[in-house]
Structure formats: structure tokens, C-alpha cells
Amino acid sequence: MKRMSNPLLDKSTVTVYFSSEYLHVQVKGKARLNIPLKNFPRLERATAKQRDNFTLSYGGGIHWEDIDEDINIEALYAGAIRDMTNR
Numbered sequence: 001m002k003r004m005s006n007p008l009l010d011k012s013t014v015t016v017y018f019s020s021e022y023l024h025v026q027v028k029g030k031a032r033l034n035i036p037l038k039n040f041p042r043l044e045r046a047t048a049k050q051r052d053n054f055t056l057s058y059g060g061g062i063h064w065e066d067i068d069e070d071i072n073i074e075a076l077y078a079g080a081i082r083d084m085t086n087r
Contacts, residue, residue, distance in 0.1 A: 014073065016062055018043075018051050025062070025076055033076055042069045 013028040023043060026032040037044040043051060043064070050066045057063040060073045 014056060014062075016054060018048070023071075025073060027073060027077070030077065035076065040069065040071070042067045 015024070015026045015032075017024050018037070021037055023035045023037055023040065024032060025035070046064070046067045046069075050064065053066055054062050054064050057070065062071045062073060063069070
């Protein structure tokens, strides 16, 4: 049985970076998403070093161990993740 590779687990196909007010996510072949950091209070409060220390997790998520944050990439593209300021 051939194992299908998941492009969301490959850092060469997923770009994650930050500007002063936004989390930017882009999967190869898809539009870049610009999500306000205020939607993710843990990321907003994190240091630049903590933000840059992420892994891609099984199932297509972005995981930040240092701040205990997980964001599902497919949910971002589907528009399912919106205002998270009450967390």
C-alpha cells in the first residue's frame, strides 16, 4: 500500500511567518492568509523566538510547544477560525 504524503506536514510546502500585527500562513498553491494576532492571544503575547519555534503536526496543524498553541491550517483556509480573543 502506497502511503499518501500530506503536504501540510512538509515545511517546504507550508510557510508560516509573522509581522508586527499578523500571522501569515501560506500553503503551496493556495492564497496567503493574513490573520490578526489579536485573534490568537497566546501568539500575540509570545516572544519572536517563541513564535518562530513551531512544528507542523500530524493532521495539518501548526504547533507551538513553548506557548501550548495549536492551529489547524485547513480550518484557517475554511474560515472556521475567527476571533479567538476570549480564550
